[in-house]
Structures are given as structure tokens and as C-alpha cells.
Amino acid sequence: MLRSEGRCLRIAANVQLRLSWERPFLELMRRSREVHLTLLASLALTLTACKPEHRDCVDAQNRKLPDSACQAAPGTSGYVPGAHFWYGGSSGGHPGDTVIGGSAVSRGGFGGIGGSADGGGE
Amino acid sequence: MRRLTLTPRNDWQRRVEKVGLTFHTLADGSPYWDESVYWQFSAREIDRLEAATAEIQRLALAAGDVILSQDRLGEMGIPASAHAAIRAAWNAEPPALYGRLDLAFDGGSIKLLEYNADTPTGLVEAAVAQWYWLQECFPGADQFNSIHEKLIAKWKDLKDYVPGPVYFADAGSEEDRMTTAYLEDTAHQAGLDTRHIAMHQIGWDSKRFQFVDLNNHPTATLFKLYPWEWLLAEPFAANALETLPPTSALREYGPRTDRHAWGSMLWIEPIWKMMWSNKALLAILWELNPGHELLLPAFLDGPRELTSFVRKPRLGREGGGIAVIREGECVEGSLSGDAADGYVWQALAPMAGGGGKTAVFGSWLVDGEPCGMGVRESRGLVTNNTSCFVPHLFQ
Numbered sequence: 475m476l477r478s479e480g481r482c483l484r485i486a487a488n489v490q491l492r493l494s495w496e497r498p499f500l501e502l503m504r505r506s507r508e509v510h511l512t513l514l515a516s517l518a519l520t521l522t523a524c525k526p527e528h529r530d531c532v533d534a535q536n537r538k539l540p541d542s543a544c545q546a547a548p549g550t551s552g553y554v555p556g557a558h559f560w561y562g563g564s565s566g567g568h569p570g571d572t573v574i575g576g577s578a579v580s581r582g583g584f585g586g587i588g589g590s591a592d593g594g595g596e
Numbered sequence: 597m598r599r600l601t602l603t604p605r606n607d608w609q610r611r612v613e614k615v616g617l618t619f620h621t622l623a624d625g626s627p628y629w630d631e632s633v634y635w636q637f638s639a640r641e642i643d644r645l646e647a648a649t650a651e652i653q654r655l656a657l658a659a660g661d662v663i664l665s666q667d668r669l670g671e672m673g674i675p676a677s678a679h680a681a682i683r684a685a686w687n688a689e690p691p692a693l694y695g696r697l698d699l700a701f702d703g704g705s706i707k708l709l710e711y712n713a714d715t716p717t718g719l720v721e722a723a724v725a726q727w728y729w730l731q732e733c734f735p736g737a738d739q740f741n742s743i744h745e746k747l748i749a750k751w752k753d754l755k756d757y758v759p760g761p762v763y764f765a766d767a768g769s770e771e772d773r774m775t776t777a778y779l780e781d782t783a784h785q786a787g788l789d790t791r792h793i794a795m796h797q798i799g800w801d802s803k804r805f806q807f808v809d810l811n812n813h814p815t816a817t818l819f820k821l822y823p824w825e826w827l828l829a830e831p832f833a834a835n836a837l838e839t840l841p842p843t844s845a846l847r848e849y850g851p852r853t854d855r856h857a858w859g860s861m862l863w864i865e866p867i868w869k870m871m872w873s874n875k876a877l878l879a880i881l882w883e884l885n886p887g888h889e890l891l892l893p894a895f896l897d898g899p900r901e902l903t904s905f906v907r908k909p910r911l912g913r914e915g916g917g918i919a920v921i922r923e924g925e926c927v928e929g930s931l932s933g934d935a936a937d938g939y940v941w942q943a944l945a946p947m948a949g950g951g952g953k954t955a956v957f958g959s960w961l962v963d964g965e966p967c968g969m970g971v972r973e974s975r976g977l978v979t980n981n982t983s984c985f986v987p988h989l990f991q
Binding site for chain 1: 615642712715716717723724727728730738739740741742743744745765766767768769771772775785794795796797798799800801802803804805808812820821822823826827829830831832835913914981990
């Protein structure tokens, strides 16, 4: 993962593979009959790094709620049906304010450890 | 078993690249894929390795039951937040694809060194590159390697049970990317609709309570080459667990009947693999099967009576943090530092080697069945990410 003053950097590389191989197989052998690789694999290695996104807890009309409303389980005190987090929007910062812009989708919540290590395989 | 030398193919780099092994050379310019040597086995030795793999798998399954029935997940260092999900997944038996046992074998005894059950790599080398090497160099010989067709067969079995498309995710290293590309290829050949996504590209839709791809389409099935212990230490950990219904939810409601995200994504490998990819498993296996011929003495509380042993971090990766002690003296690695998740102390195993290197035999399982092998060679006793991959055959 590349980090630069909190801005997102993006690196892309595309590699394509088309592989094909077949051979007669002796039934008693323990190896694969064939290893036939046909998938056209476009390998896009995109590395991004972003600051944690700003989020607001909002109701179904995108009006700001306390964060606890999004963290409470159904049936518990503080639970508000339809409450959910909203990412990257802006508002006056007060409960009831309408949050504008942004999205219900947050990204970057996985991959942080692996992006700074040698990957997740071993 | 013999370690033999061979003149590498003139253009071996291009040949292995063509079949997906693009990471054939280490950063210092030395080969990672080393076809200047190969291991030759007898059919009987391969039979023994295969049988040992099946037996260890049986022991691991039994150990999983004991770990859960005796509530030992905490003792293994597995976070409490994951316990209910592990228990539920173990009981529900969602799809589990593959794993690799690392074995010591000197022609006599076979011993389990560790079980890479969650995110094993070395797959392109074992399943593909050494198969093509054999075709070109020893077309009349055989190889313990039906990994490719076993993977395709497993995906065919899963085709009607896993919601599509199946996403293949990794952290972006070249080796991991090629590994997920290969697994995606096998799933694709089995007729599944497949996609790739980088781990950091996965989104959480807080309105629909589900993970989504870059087009905000739900990722209903995710193969992740990314260890569960990392997933559970990252910002989406709670969301991931939210997609995994606890046992009580399965019992009371069945999957997919809410709350919010229960059952909204199928994870491959399943979260219960945290039990097997944790090196505490080695000590639990020994405790449950003391003296078993395929196991090494291993302990969670120290080396006990061992004078020659390996100290391994329970959640160590790629040989990191391992110290080798021979007759009380540290001969490789370091005893300094303190692993956050604790250690396992395991007796030293007799190892095969040659040319100043030590060999570890990675025995692959697909769908719980032994199906192939890859050999890694190291200058020392510890296999790490600079250990070479060496092909094998048997006559």
C-alpha cells in the first residue's frame, strides 16, 4: 500500500494470460490428466490508501442521528429502525440535520494489514 | 527418495511465466523456482505421504470437535468476538476448499510441522508449474499432483450451492494475485461465474447491510486469500462477523432471515479454519494423540523436557518469529521479542536435505482429500518466503 499525505494513490498493471495444454493420460498416473488454463485473466493490481472516511448515522430520510442508533441491535434501547451509517457526506453536525452528498457504501475496511505486508498467503 | 540435479531448461523463466508462475525469481536475483534440482520418490513413498496426510486430516477434524466442546478457542488466542461464529460455521459445514500440510520426511518418519489451512500458497507452483516441468523433462514419469483436476471437481460440486458470482480477493502481492487468478480459473472452468476484487476494494453497504463490489453489487460469495486473524483486526471486522450468523441464530431462525446481514455472504475459507491455521493446533493434536507417529511433541506452556525444539508464534506467517534451539542453544532465529498471541514449542523433526538445504514437503488437500505435493528448500531449518520451490516426480 502506498501512502502519501493521506491522498489516494492508484497503480494499475494489466497482464493477460491465455494458456492451453493437453496430453494423453495414463489412467494409473497420480498426476492431473491435463492442466488446461483458459481464463483470460486481467490482473489489475490497484493499490489505494485513504484516510478513514467520515461517517454519519442517519435515518431513512438521511437525517442525522446519534451514532448509537446505528450501533444498537434490534430490540435494544437506542435502536432506530432504518438507521444506518452514511459515508463521506456533510451536514450541520446536529441531530436532525440532513446529510448531503456521500454514499451508504464504505470501502477500505479490509486489506490494510495485507497491503503493508507480503500478502495474505503462506 | 533422492535429491537429484538437472540442467535447467534454457528458457525456464519464460516457460514458467507462461503458465502463471511470474514470481519465479527472488529479489536478490536468485531463483525461487529452482529446477536445477528435483526430488525423486518411489511410489511407496508417495503412498506413505498420501496416507499420512489423510490421517493427519482425520486427527485435525477430531481436534476441532474437542477444541469446541472444551471451549479452548480462547486458549488458542482466538478473539472472543469470533467464537460463536466459529462454532456455528463448524456445525453448519459451509464450503471449505483447500489446505496444505507441511511435513518433515527423511525417507523414514513423516512428521507434521504445521497446517496452513486458511490461506495456503505455493499453489501455482505445485499444481501447474511442476506439472508442465514434468511433461517437458520427464514425460514418462509420474507426479503426486492431481490438484488441478481436484479443484475443478470441487468447484463443480459447489456450483449449485454457492451464490454467484464468486469473488476472489487478495491483498495485491504478485504471488497472491496469481494464486487467486489460478483458483478463479479453476472455478471458471467448472462453470461458475467469477470475479476478482482486491481486499481494499470490498465495500460495506450500511443501508443494505451487505458487502458489495466496486459496482455496489452484493458479493454473495467471497474466496479470500487473506487470513481470518487479519480480517478480524480490521475496520470491517464487525461487519464480517455480522454476516456470519451465530449458532443461536441458525437454530432459531435459519440463515438469511435477519438480523440485518446474517448469512448475506458465504466466506471461503470458512471462519472455523482459524482453529487449524493456528499453531496451537499442534500442541492440541499432541495432547490428544500423545506419541502418534505422525506428530511431534508440542506444547503451549513451554518446551518442557525438550532440549532441541522450535519456538513458533501461534499466528506466525512465512517463518516469521521462529527460533530453532538445538541442545539448548539458539541456532536460528532469535528468542528475543514476545509474540502477542503466544508461542508453541515443538520438537525438532528429522528433515531431508541436500546441497546445504533442508526440504519441507507441502502436502495439498482439496475438499479434505490428499491430492498433491510441493517441495520447498531452505538454507536453514525454517521455511520462509525466500525458500525455493523444487519440483518432484516419482517412478
